[in-house]
Amino acid sequence: MTEAEALITPISMLWESADPEAALTERFGFASAAEATDWLTGVLAEHWGLKVAGCERLMISDANCLAWISVDDDRMIAKWSMRPRVFARLAATARLTVWLGERGIPVSMPQAARDGRVQVEVDGFSLGLQRVVDGELLDITDPEQVRAAGEMLARMHAAMADYPELIPTDDPPAPGAQLVSNDFRSANILWSGGKIAAVLDLEETTYRRRVDDFAQAAVLLGTRYHQWRPTPADVRGAFVAAYESVLPLAGDDAGALEDGIEAHLRRIPWPG
Known part of the structure; x- marks a missing residue:
């Protein structure tokens, strides 16, 4: 048994009902969670110069696999996609995330x-x-967190609105559109120490009117x-x-x- 096999914990699905072991093999080509962890250990050593001390868990979300790992005294998340058509976009949104962090977001x-x-x-x-x-x-029952x-x-x-790089999207930006996160909701917002600790997962970033993104966030928060x-x-x-x-908001926004909020409330098939 390798060190990775001794340390690996079970693999799970984030939201799908599929069998995680089968999904790992069918989508990513790994025969087991241990094999995936061995691969990741090698990649991080080669490209980041890091030594993985252990893997807490693996999780699959559609075409993505996430690994919670320990490296020295740090806990880290490695996330890899198996869908080549989004690779350029993933690189672009990673650069956007760095840019936002450098500006205090x-x-x-x-x-x-x-x-x-x-x-x-790789x-x-x-x-x-x-x-x-x-x-x-994020807990929307807490008024402080909502504010x-x-x-x-x-x-x-x-x-x-000031981001200088173009993010690849299926369609060119429409007039009046700007770059927005497009998925601002509790699942992607962490709260700690009386403040928002992080906004996560900017992979859905797109171009649209900010009022439309605002309306969506208000309904899905x-x-x-x-x-x-x-x-x-x-x-x-x-x-x-x-x-x-x-x-x-300015002018007719x-x-x-209000129109956008009503449209989202009607459009989404909420559970009964």
């Missing part, structure tokens, strides 16, 4: 490889590495992985007020926000 900063890349293509995968950020998922979330989304919109429910109206109101305390 709390994110989980990608760790650069030896050659400076923050997303490395063995048919695209892999990134980041430190674990401690915290709990902080509204202010944070406004700060992100203001910062992302409390959603996590299963059994989605719309954000209660009073929580939406507090979230909107907090956002506008930082970045007020106030009406567009």
Whole structure:
């Protein structure tokens, strides 16, 4: 038994009901979690100069595999994708994440490889590495957290409007659109020490009107992985007020926000 086999913990699915061991083999080509960990250990040694001391767990989310690992005194997450058509986009969103972090937006900063890349293509995968950020998922029953979330989304919109690099998308940006996160909700927001510790997972970033992204976030703020429910109206109101305390809506955007909220409430097939 290798060291990796002695340390590996079970593999699971983030939200799908598929068998994780089968998914690991069918999607990523690894016969076992131990084999995946051995591969990852070698890649991090070669490209990052790091020695993996242990792997806490593996988790599969669609075309992505995530590994929670220990490296020296750090806990880190390695995430790799098996879908080549998104590799350029993953590299671009990793650079965006670094850029936001450098401007004071709390994110989980990608760790650069030896050659400076923050997303490395190796063995048919695209892999990134980041430190674990401690915290709990955003709790929308806490008014302080809701207020902080509204202010944070406004700060992100203001910062992302100035991002100088073009993020690859299926369609070119429409008139009036700007770069937005497109997935600002509890599942991607960590709270710790009385503040937002990190906004996670910018892989859904796209170009749209910020009021449309704002409306989507207002409806989906409390959603996590299963059994989605719309954000209660009073929580939406507090979230909107907090956002506008930082970045007020102009002109017809106030009406567009209400229209967007109603459209999302109608469009999403909420559980009964």
